[in-house]
Amino acid sequence: MLPPLRLGIAGLGTVGVGVVKIIRQKANLLADRTGRPIVITAISARTRDKDRGVPLTDYAWEDDPVALAKRDDIDVFVELMGGSDGPAKAATETALANGKDVVTANKALLALHGQALAEAAESADQVIRFEAAVAGGIPVVKALTEGLAGNDITRVMGVMNGTCNYILTRMQSAGLAYDEVFEEANQLGYLEADPNLDVGGIDAGHKLALLSAIAFGTKVDFKGVELEGIQRITIDDINQAADMGYRIKLLGVAQMTGRGLEQRMSPCLVPDSSPLGQLEGGTNMVVLEGDQVGQIVLRGAGAGEGPTASAVMSDIIDIARGIRVPTFGKPAKGLAQATSAKASASAPYYLRFQLLDKPGALAKIAASLGQAGISIDRMRQYSHEADAAPVLIVTHKTTRDALEAALAAFAETNVLAAEPVAIRIEAV
Amino acid sequence: MLPPLRLGIAGLGTVGVGVVKIIRQKANLLADRTGRPIVITAISARTRDKDRGVPLTDYAWEDDPVALAKRDDIDVFVELMGGSDGPAKAATETALANGKDVVTANKALLALHGQALAEAAESADQVIRFEAAVAGGIPVVKALTEGLAGNDITRVMGVMNGTCNYILTRMQSAGLAYDEVFEEANQLGYLEADPNLDVGGIDAGHKLALLSAIAFGTKVDFKGVELEGIQRITIDDINQAADMGYRIKLLGVAQMTGRGLEQRMSPCLVPDSSPLGQLEGGTNMVVLEGDQVGQIVLRGAGAGEGPTASAVMSDIIDIARGIRVPTFGKPAKGLAQATSAKASASAPYYLRFQLLDKPGALAKIAASLGQAGISIDRMRQYSHEADAAPVLIVTHKTTRDALEAALAAFAETNVLAAEPVAIRIEAV
Known part of the structure; x- marks a missing residue:
């Protein structure tokens, strides 16, 4: 058996705790599947003395994630803090500079700094993996980067923000106004600290930009995503769309055209009997289209402890198995600068x-x-x-x-x- | 750049020709994504002088696939001949014994001899990959083996034989009897040489047995699959099921229970508005359930040149990238002997x-x-x-x-x- 793969986990929110639980509970399964033990060496979070429902005293503690990222006794830095800048970015950069692989669930970080981080990883001969950053438990980054790697990808689409989908489906089922359901979602803890990340389509736009980079071999171009949130959708829109046989979804579409890369994340109508139309609550759906494979549709939970931890684990397991694929599927220095084009495809x-x-x-x-x-x-x-x-x-x-x-x-x-x-x- | 990955392709039917086309047309894309050229060195098929719509004179020719499997100038043996025994088996064994990795689309071969072949591969430190053997273009083997590897898999379900799904949906839409649509499918070339492989549920059963092995860490147990084909389904069954709001699908279900491994492939009723109920024609759908991730649903083309070649290419690309995962997700010698149990879960x-x-x-x-x-x-x-x-x-x-x-x-x-x-x- 190979030596253990040693993890440093930064961030002990829902996802971080989920990962700790899986590693504790499934030690044998993981060793069977990877040929080596997967162990946690050290952890870091904002507050130390908080009952997180899982024993943490076996692990070394660091107050500062940057210190964690530097430790000699970790092989992989697992970044589950969130935030596009600040400690998450500093710690990730430090980890790469110190010869650690990085697993992250942080879409904002990669959407804004993915190119620089991917280049840093490459220079250091390390990998950055981010399955959990897009569509929760759905293994869509792997499907696109590896499963469909023999295709020229023609289009990527998806409903990738469960909170928006919850709000839109709840408005319809309960006949409530946007503001009322927004407040409900807030009470339920479904919204990001800055709710505009969800309802403004920013979080979903981050995810779309990451998939675009892989699909089209271009540098992540979040600024090129035409963004429109769901804040202006009224109960009248929803009811009258329903009258005509449609539902409203916050849908992302990315495609490469002769004029450039089109990326948009905006409310769309979809037929109510279609797979997208029937998508309820926090479920995500991603549609990948390739010149060889045709259309592949993937559906699953877009958030939550288990699904997101499952995605983080798949990246950790890949690293344990020696799977090393460039961050966006080809060397970062070879990614083209996308010319972003206003989405123009005809539609009803x-x-x-x-x-x-x-x-x-x-x-x-x-x-x-x-x-x-x-x-x-x-x-x-x-x-x-x-x-x-x-x-x-x-x-x-x-x-x-x-x-x-x-x-x-x-x-x-x-x-x-x-x-x-x-x-x-x-x-x- | 690494040295080229050299392929020997045995079998130049629809899928083999599809693979040759992709390798010829996408040389740059493939080299970008894998960091090395992917080249075909030699080929083999039953007849040499047949126009297959793609130039083949660049490649060395072998009449005998076993001779192809032995060549010093190939790294990967790509087995696209089909058949559970005979030349496909002999050539695959020869390839492994001669230090070649194997990529195959052959579900029958693996369903019947997967354990022995996986052990042979392991002893020789080679890999066998078989994404194309299950559900055509859908990257389900990868999703299960890698994407959900942090889960205890609780259930696998799927509609995985496009021909049966074509027959059942066509009976309903055209109001035709089973025998009439069977004959149509035969004329269209949709049926295997032995049609019982399709309509008897055997082909779909092979696929289910392969997924079960990965999901539950057990030796492939095709004999343990309770098989029932679609031959006894009448147009009355279909119409009267429709009257009650259902459609009939040939559905596979595998789950591990306290009494053993339950695997069945049989006609089932599914609600007509459900994702499975709405599956038309040759489309496949696979449902994977894990203790962490919940339910993941994958849909796509289950057969055809492009989709199947896409799956073969993903395996070839994985090998080019240095990805080496055991055939069934953990070392073959560690796979448990499944106790097969009669499917017993309650249902309406x-x-x-x-x-x-x-x-x-x-x-x-x-x-x-x-x-x-x-x-x-x-x-x-x-x-x-x-x-x-x-x-x-x-x-x-x-x-x-x-x-x-x-x-x-x-x-x-x-x-x-x-x-x-x-x-x-x-x-x-």
């Missing part, structure tokens, strides 16, 4: 607006669409509320430029009571 | 029978169920056809022993016009 759109009670009002809207070259698939007008009538339109496929031209023309008609809502429809 | 059942037009007939059936401790969830009786009335019953959860007792009691009642049909219902 869902339009919702309040039409003023004036003769010829609908004709003006219809004319604006026609002049932009957009044809109508389905339309529904409801009874007037006060002096305006809610109207829903599902268009045939159109470009985003055409849609924007139509929306600009709408503004000139003076027949709308408020800003129209336009949401892209994706069929998955 | 769907019963269909022809009830004779006699007073008290239904009461006798109901009494038989009641005496076996089985309660009825839903029942439907249709108008009489001749002197018997079709009856459908969906039971509440019951054990298989209770079900068999009830069926035995049915036989004593003399009120059924024919053998009743009983199909297990699975909720996935």
